[in-house]
Amino acid sequence: MNRYVRARVSGIVQGVGFxxxxxxxxxxxxxxxxxxxxxxxxxxxxxxxxxxVARFLKALEREAPPAAVxxxxxxxxAEPFEADSFSIEASSRGGERQVLVSPDLATCDDCLTELFDxxxxxxxxxxxxxxxxxxxxxIISDTPYDRPNxxxxxxxxxxxxxxxxxDxxxxxxxxxxxxxxxxxxxxWLAEPSGRRLEGDPVVEAAAFLRDxxxxxxxxLGGFQLACDATSDEVVGRLRERKRRYGKPFAVMVRDLGxxxxxxxxxxxxxxxxxxxxxxxxxxxxxxxxxxSRMVAGGLAxxxxxxxxxxxxxxxxxEAGTPLVMTxxxxxxxxxxxxxAEALESLAGIADFxxxxxxxxxxxxxxxxxxxxxxxxxxxxxxxxxxPYPVNVTPPARTxxxxxxxxxxxxxxLLRGGxxxxxxxxxxxxxxxxxxxxxxxxxxxxRLFSLKPAVVAHDMHPEYMxxxxxxxxxxxxxxxxHHHAHVVSCMAxxxxxxxxxxxxxxxxxxxxxxxxxxxxxxxxxxxxxxxLAHLYQYPMPGADACIFRIYRxxxxxxxxxxxxxxxxxxxxxxxxxxxxxxxxxLEFQLSNSFNSPLTSSAGRMxxxxxxxxxxxxxxxxxxxxxxxxxxxxxxxxxxxxxxxxRGSDPxxxxxxxxxxxxxxxxxxxxxxxxxxxxxxxxxARALVDTADxxxxxxxxxxxxxxxxxxxxxxxxxxxxxxxNAAGLTPYVHGRVPCNDGGxxxxxxxxxxxxx
Ligand code: ZN
Ligand code: ZN
Ligand code: FE
Numbered sequence: 001m002n003r004y005v006r007a008r009v010s011g012i013v014q015g016v017g018f019x020x021x022x023x024x025x026x027x028x029x030x031x032x033x034x035x036x037x038x039x040x041x042x043x044x045x046x047x048x049x050x051x052x053v054a055r056f057l058k059a060l061e062r063e064a065p066p067a068a069v070x071x072x073x074x075x076x077x078a079e080p081f082e083a084d085s086f087s088i089e090a091s092s093r094g095g096e097r098q099v100l101v102s103p104d105l106a107t108c109d110d111c112l113t114e115l116f117d118x119x120x121x122x123x124x125x126x127x128x129x130x131x132x133x134x135x136x137x138x139i140i141s142d143t144p145y146d147r148p149n150x151x152x153x154x155x156x157x158x159x160x161x162x163x164x165x166x167d168x169x170x171x172x173x174x175x176x177x178x179x180x181x182x183x184x185x186x187x188w189l190a191e192p193s194g195r196r197l198e199g200d201p202v203v204e205a206a207a208f209l210r211d212x213x214x215x216x217x218x219x220l221g222g223f224q225l226a227c228d229a230t231s232d233e234v235v236g237r238l239r240e241r242k243r244r245y246g247k248p249f250a251v252m253v254r255d256l257g258x259x260x261x262x263x264x265x266x267x268x269x270x271x272x273x274x275x276x277x278x279x280x281x282x283x284x285x286x287x288x289x290x291x292s293r294m295v296a297g298g299l300a301x302x303x304x305x306x307x308x309x310x311x312x313x314x315x316x317x318e319a320g321t322p323l324v325m326t327x328x329x330x331x332x333x334x335x336x337x338x339x340a341e342a343l344e345s346l347a348g349i350a351d352f353x354x355x356x357x358x359x360x361x362x363x364x365x366x367x368x369x370x371x372x373x374x375x376x377x378x379x380x381x382x383x384x385x386x387p388y389p390v391n392v393t394p395p396a397r398t399x400x401x402x403x404x405x406x407x408x409x410x411x412x413l414l415r416g417g418x419x420x421x422x423x424x425x426x427x428x429x430x431x432x433x434x435x436x437x438x439x440x441x442x443x444x445x446r447l448f449s450l451k452p453a454v455v456a457h458d459m460h461p462e463y464m465x466x467x468x469x470x471x472x473x474x475x476x477x478x479x480x481h482h483h484a485h486v487v488s489c490m491a492x493x494x495x496x497x498x499x500x501x502x503x504x505x506x507x508x509x510x511x512x513x514x515x516x517x518x519x520x521x522x523x524x525x526x527x528x529x530x531l532a533h534l535y536q537y538p539m540p541g542a543d544a545c546i547f548r549i550y551r552x553x554x555x556x557x558x559x560x561x562x563x564x565x566x567x568x569x570x571x572x573x574x575x576x577x578x579x580x581x582x583x584x585l586e587f588q589l590s591n592s593f594n595s596p597l598t599s600s601a602g603r604m605x606x607x608x609x610x611x612x613x614x615x616x617x618x619x620x621x622x623x624x625x626x627x628x629x630x631x632x633x634x635x636x637x638x639x640x641x642x643x644x645r646g647s648d649p650x651x652x653x654x655x656x657x658x659x660x661x662x663x664x665x666x667x668x669x670x671x672x673x674x675x676x677x678x679x680x681x682x683a684r685a686l687v688d689t690a691d692x693x694x695x696x697x698x699x700x701x702x703x704x705x706x707x708x709x710x711x712x713x714x715x716x717x718x719x720x721x722x723n724a725a726g727l728t729p730y731v732h733g734r735v736p737c738n739d740g741g742x743x744x745x746x747x748x749x750x751x752x753x754x
Contacts, residue, residue: 003053004078007060010041011071012102012388015145017131018042018068019088020173025059026086033081036089037144041100045078046086067105067132067276069388088168101137101145101447103384104220104364106278106308108133110171115310116317121160126187126202126311127179127358130171133276135309137387138221138362139177143447147176151359158183177358185358187311192347202311205354206318214238216328216342216350220309221364221383221423222335223328223342225350226252228321235294235324241349244331246619248296250280250303250366252325254316259304262289262322268371277384278308279367295324297623300630303368308384315354327365334426334436337363362443363436364423372712372731373719379710379736381410386423387444390734390744392491393417396751401441401452401474403465404743405481405508407621408736409433411441411465413450414747419491420448424740428464437468456750458484458742460509477750481508481742482519483528485705488745489737490525493703493730498524500531500690500699500727502718505706505738506546506602506621515539517600517706518652520689522697525752531693532643532650534604535559536597540588549606549624550575550616554585555595556607556658564590570662575616601682601708604654605629608678611661612671622707628679629711633672635680639664643689652689657681683717691725703730705745707738 009018014037022035022044031053033046046056057075064070107115111128114120122128129135142149157165161180164172172178179185189201197204205215212234214227225242227234229251239245253259256270263283265273273281282301285291289302296302305325307313316323327335328346336342337360342353368380378385395417404411409425422440426433444450456477457469469476485508486501501521510516518534537555539545545552550571557567564586571577577585588595605625610616614627639660642653657678664674690702702722709715715731722729735741 001050002047002080003050004047004080005053005057006076006078007044007046007057008041008074009044009060009070009072010074010100012067012069012100013042014100015102015131015136015176016067016105017065017171017173020131020168020170021063021065022060023086023088023168025056025063029056029059031056032083032086034083034087034089039144045081047078047081047083065132066108067102069100100388101140101143103277103386103388104136104138105133105276106306106384107310107313111310112313115313122180124202124314125181125184126309126314126356127177127185128310129175129177129179131173131175132171134175134177135220135358138360138364138383139358140447141361145176150176151361152177152179155179155184185356187354187356190343190353190355192343192350192353194343197352201354202314202318205352206315206320208352209319209323210321213351214241214349216346216353216355217311217315217325218339218342218355218360219312220360221362221366222337222360223346224325225328225346226315226323226325229295229324230290230292230321232292232294235292238324238326238349239294242326242331244326246297246623248299248303249324249326250305250368251291251295251322252305252307252312252316253322255306258322259283259306262286262291263302263304266371268374272369272371272376273304273306277367278306279369279378279384280305282368282370282379291322298630299626301370305366311354325366332427332430333432335363335365363440367424370712372715375733377732377737378734379738380408380424380740381421381735382423387420387448389418389420390491391417392419392748393494393496398454398751398754399450399452400454400456400747400750401472402456402743402746402750403469404746405458405739406460406463406465408739409437409465410740410743411437412743412747413444413448413452414751415448415450419744419747420444420450421735421744434464434468454750454754456746458509458746459511475754477753479746479749480511480528482516482521482706483523484742484745484749486521486523486528486703486745487525487748488735488741489703489705489730489732490523491744491748492732492734492741495701495730496525498522498699499701499703499730500693500697501528501703501705502686502690503706504601504686504708506708507598507600513596515596515598515600517598517602518604519599520649520693522699523703525748530649531697532652532689533599534601535651535653535655536599537603538589538592538595539598539603540585540595542594542596545603546621547618548616549610549618550577551585552603553607553610553616554589558589560655560659574611601706604682605708605711607658608661608675611658611665612675614671625708625711628675629713631672632675632679632713634676635683635713635717636673636677638681638684639677641681641685643692645692650689652685654685679711679713680717683714683721686718687721687725690722690727694727700726701728701730705732705737705741709737
């Protein structure tokens with residue numbers, strides 16, 4: 001007796017060698033029938049003896065190829081049908097496209113072996129790939145994912161490549177970017193003028209890198225700028241030319257062994273470094289690391305990543321030194337993807353250009369991640385991650401577009417139970433970024449046939465994204481920034497209903513026209529209520545406080561002293577302030593001129609860093625706070641704080657914290673020790689406030705979100721403290737806690753509000 005079944009597999013099952021895999025297990029188990037791709041995923045019709053079918057279905061479930069992500073296998077009994085063998089059928093078209101396209105995949109081990117095998121026909125061929133690895137989303141113009149819809153369409157496969165492509169038993173069966181030196185893309189090295197240089201491009205580029213040159217490398221999702229990571233001189237030159245001061249650079253290393261020479265690498269970190277997603281992983285740098293001090297910019301963590309394209313493997317092998325590998329752009333501009341675009345925009349930065357003729361169709365930066373308490377804690381989702389959807393429950397009835405915030409922007413599209421979160425776009429402050437946003441949005445709508453009916457945006461009236469949302473001609477839902485943070489964390493963890501949300505970050509528009517950022521909110525997917533917040537200090541000069549931190553210090557001091565003169569004397573006793581700045585600060589504070597109140601937790605960390613003498617001005621938002629974390633010793637005794645329950649919302653008063661911090665430092669306590677005590681204080685204050693609010697509301701679940709929770713020391717103490725208090729903390733795991741995750745919260749809130 002034969003059993004006839006139909007199995008429909010959804011998830012990332014196209015372009016990852018799924019059909020050859022099905023073909024193989026069908027043959028192994030004596031199954032007859034067909035397998036094909038359709039708009040939903042992979043469709044299998046199979047029959048055979050009962051036991052054989054059972055074994056086949058078990059293998060289908062358990063042995064999927066490494067790059068596949070199976071979300072669901074729906075098995076139904078089928079009407080009997082005829083077949084002589086098992087075969088792979090051509091893709092069928094039409095219908096609503098719901099198939100997931102795989103993110104780009106790091107070069108697999110089989111391809112690597114061939115890449116370095118002198119007898120292989122693809123020996124040292126920088127575009128080697130197979131169904132288990134290679135470019136995907138960065139080369140696609142449309143779905144289904146077939147060669148004519150990719151930038152490989154212009155290369156006609158040679159006979160040998162074609163026969164691999166057509167042979168179901170071959171690793172390159174239907175590998176859309178399949179190519180070889182005789183038929184595929186080629187690589188060259190050019191001067192900034194565009195003139196091509198003689199010789200092996202990889203060998204020449206590596207020689208220039210060893211000589212202290214800066215080389216632009218055409219990667220997967222855009223150009224990268226590479227230089228020797230052990231040389232202060234060239235790293236400094238790259239910073240000057242790129243106008244990127246202070247912000248850390250990521251470093252590419254040859255392999256895991258090499259990574260261990262520069263940084264501490266745990267087992268979890270090693271598996272994240274080596275995963276097919278290949279993110280930049282933040283690691284603790286070893287004291288004896290030979291990397292230039294200018295690379296990490298004084299922070300506790302160094303971002304390392306492993307080669308993820310054949311070109312990177314060849315280059316790392318040849319260069320023999322770790323390479324800074326940073327996005328190919330001028331600071332604040334999108335990463336360059338076109339050859340002509342790169343030659344123009346990177347002309348003043350790169351000495352040479354390692355480029356090729358396989359077009360990048362979609363812009364993707366490198367992703368940044370880390371391991372927190374044994375689990376992945378992403379910081380920037382782009383290549384290898386996006387647009388793989390995040391599932392949410394319950395499914396939404398309306399399709400929603402959420403345009404995200406101003407900084408670290410991502411947008412997302414919510415359809416049913418799936419949220420397609422865009423790759424990291426960047427700070428929406430330039431025309432270039434707005435274009436990048438529009439381009440990525442158009443691509444995503446096209447690739448997944450998304451037709452949003454509602455748009456969600458931030459409450460901030462001046463955000464570029466707010467204006468864009470209002471001009472889209474759709475019903476618009478405005479969402480408070482910190483509410484979005486908390487709901488993002490809830491969706492990330494698959495929880496719903498009422499929670500206590502702790503949203504600590506640098507900034508966010510509050511409905512009372514003050515700057516929020518140290519918030520305790522009662523939240524669900526629809527509403528939020530502000531239960532408590534950090535003490536509000538004035539920000540003399542508003543956003544000027546983000547970079548001129550001594551200004552924020554003055555804002556704090558103005559609340560610590562009876563009169564402004566005393567506060568100014570205290571400030572000038574600690575920092576070198578020009579008379580002009582002093583007059584401006586005094587004028588702004590005494591007239592409440594351009595001095596909005598803020599409850600921002602991020603600013604409080606900045607102030608503590610400045611008082612500890614770490615820095616009084618920042619080169620980028622959050623730099624001082626990051627240095628405070630780097631400087632901090634293990635948590636010490638907390639300073640005193642007060643929870644003022646007399647007001648609604650409650651106020652978590654930190655004035656005594658800063659008084660005691662200054663006294664402590666004056667009494668001879670070292671900056672690292674004071675920094676440790678400050679971390680302990682903020683964590684204790686968070687836990688005590690959440691605990692008190694929990695008693696008031698009966699809520700036990702506490703969701704932590706906002707950029708401040710990128711601080712590992714603080715977040716660890718907060719999670720431990722909340723657990724000890726009998727509460728259940730939730731932290732992010734699939735989307736960033738920083739503003740890169742905000743669009744997810746916006747989308748879920750909007751879907752529940754219409
Ligand atoms: Zn491969
Ligand atoms: Zn070929
Ligand atoms: Fe935020």
